[in-house]
Amino acid sequence: MTAVLDAEELSKQYGRRRALQDCTLSIPPGHVVGLVGPNGAGKTTLLHLAVGLLQPTSGTIEVLGSRPAETPAQLGRVGFVAQETPTYAALSVADHLNFGAWLNPSFDATMAEHRIDELGLDPHQKAGHLSGGQRAQLALTLAIAKRPELLILDEPVAGLDPLARREFLQYLMESVAEHELSVILSSHLVADLERVCDYLVVLVASRLQLAGEVEGLLASHHRLSGPRRDADSMPSDQEVIEASHTERQSTIFVRSESPILDPAWTVEEVSLEDLVLAYMGRATDARGARRSSMRPVQ
Amino acid sequence: MIRFAWRQFRVQAAVAAGALVVIAVVLAITGSHLVHVYDTSVATCKANRGSSAVCVNAVTNTYRFLQDALPVLVIVVPALIGIFWGAPLVARELETGSCRLAWTQSVSRSRWLFVKLGVVGVSSMVAAGLLALMVTGWSSPIEKVSPNRFSPSLFSVLGIAPIGYAAFAFAFGVTAGLLIRRTLPAMAATLLAFVGARLAVTYWVRPHLMSPVKTVMALKQSYGTGISQSSTGTGLTFLPPSVNIPNAWIYSNEVVNRSGHAPTTQFLQSACRAVLSGSAAPVNHPVRNPNSGFPECFGRVAAKFHEVLTYQPASRYWAFQWYETTIFVGAALVLAGLCFWWLRHRVT
Helix, strand or coil: CCCCEEEEEEEEEECCEEEEEEEEEEECCCCEEEEECCCCCCHHHHHHHHHCCCCCCEEEEEECCECCCCCHHHHHHEEEECCCCCCCCCCEHHHHHHHHHHHCCCCCHHHHHHHHHHHCCCCCCEHHHCCHHHHHHHHHHHHHHCCCCEEEECCCCCCCCHHHHHHHHHHHHHHHHHHCCEEEEEECCHHHHHCCCCEEEEEECCEEEEEEEHHHHHHHEEEEEEECCCHHHCCCCCEEEEEEECCCEEEEEEECCCCCCCCCCEEECCCHHHHHHHHHHHHHHHHCCCCCCCCECC | CHHHHHHHHHHHHHHHHHHHHHHHHHHHHHHHHHHHHHHHHHHHHHHHCCCHHHHHHHHHCCCHHHHHHHHHHHHHHHHHHHHHHHHHHHHHHHHHCHHHHHCCCCCCHHHHHHHHHHHHHHHHHHHHHHHHHHHHHHCHHHHHHCCCCCCHHHHCCCCCHHHHHHHHHHHHHHHHHHHHCCHHHHHHHHHHHHHHHHHHHHHHHHHHCCCCEEEEEECCCCCCCEEEECCCCCCEEEECCCCCCCCCEEEEEEEECCCCCCCCHHHHHHHCHHHHHCCCCCCCCCEECCCCCHHHHHHHHHHHCEEEEEEECHHHHHHHHHHHHHHHHHHHHHHHHHHHHHHHHCCC
8 A cells, every 4th residue: 555655865954954854754554643743843844745835855755655736636635734723814614614615626515514513613703713722623624624535734732722632633533533534643742642643753853763653662662670780781682762870770761672581670661652752862862962871860 | 716716805806896986986977077067168268269278277177186186096006906915915825824724725836826816916907907997088078178198197097007007016016925925024015116117117118118209390489489597597598489299298399509509508698688688687487589689589599500309299109008018017927927936946
């Protein structure tokens, strides 16, 4: 099957600032992909490249087997909800549904109207007067009603209160189940994605740090704690992601496909948040004062 | 996409249509009265063999306010179109981020721009064209008594030139919005560029579109001939007869000798001593056929000097209108092309 997103050495530069560097990534279809990273990591750049709002400086990107925004048909296959869910403030909710129908041959107007009704939105209300949550729901409705194969959402819940956040993600997941969509959504908070995504991409400081199915990633990462030990002395099949030490004890975050058999270690399962934080920490260290494997904890 | 472009433009289009209807009603009512004034005053003048000035004044003094305001309106409207329709067209979408919504629907960016430019651009030209047409029609009685439509001030008000101005102002507004990406600065840039372009074409381009007709005539003593003295010093100028060619655009009317020089002050002082030393020397206003000595003075000047009239004849009026319109519409098309290129290659 064609990858939903296939990037080769993808880079984007704004003047001298590198927003994305040498990103090679292939995401198989049928996943809800969480794209995580701190603010300014390059998430929006990657997503804008994927929907054709940006052109790469170097490297290539294909989405659903074609160059993004290459043809109107290709545009129709990808739904996009941009950051801060921009809408036309002076136009009404009903106007937005017309907009979707007029600009997309595949638009499912019945479904969109039904959804607006379900949300309790007044079709005559101007989009500029909607709350952030309602606007996000409107934008999501538009994106889903065009019946895309892939839905891309850029920080869709960042500005929403917890209740709106839950409703938004709930509708998203219902639609995914109903229409068999692939989804890529970004967030700087892992907690937002934990319950919905089954594939994780971590982007830090404009570089790809980690990509894979959540289940596999969780199974292959372990937090080891035991007597103090230099991280450099770990076995070669155990990649050290992050290590911290006290006078007597070491806590080492490793990636290992094989089980940890050394009885000196207490092996802990890791959560998605642990995983992301460990990779973010590593990337930040590598960027700052060159990585030191001995990071004392006071 | 066309329907959506209309939906976005609906309010502005309604405002413009409403304004045009109001203007049309006002011009229809006042216009018919103006025609009545013309008919009656010209008829009376002819019957009474009165001076033509009386007939002219009857018409030119009717609706003075409208006669002053309408040309201003026709000149200002293209600028308003550029500022309020052109500049925000793309800039506002870039500013609010709604372009990210528009450019991810099943419509290519080029088509998106093409339709927006088409719908609003054609509306701009239609609005400016209708306004100019109405004002041209309304002014026709005035033009009959004071035929001066080739003069720089009326040329850009009557006829088809305003359509070109509207197209240019609109296209410049869109381009500025696309390049600057912010509405307010784009509006300001549009105003400056439009005023600059209009002045540049009026004063530097239009006079050179066709080489003017030069007529060389022997000096005749008639209305307007005389000597004037400059207000600052003792410099004297010989004034040619005033010319009145209906609807012609007079560049210059000069009194020169064979080598192209005007009569010098010394020459006039010696040739026209009697005139100048008559009563107190004339200051600031021409001496028009004064009683004593002028025919001799005139004879001496006419022996050495002749009159050269440089002008564009009235028959070239429409050629100039088409040139002017083509220049501005052409510039608008170039700007539109730049917009497409920029949207494809630079807005990334």
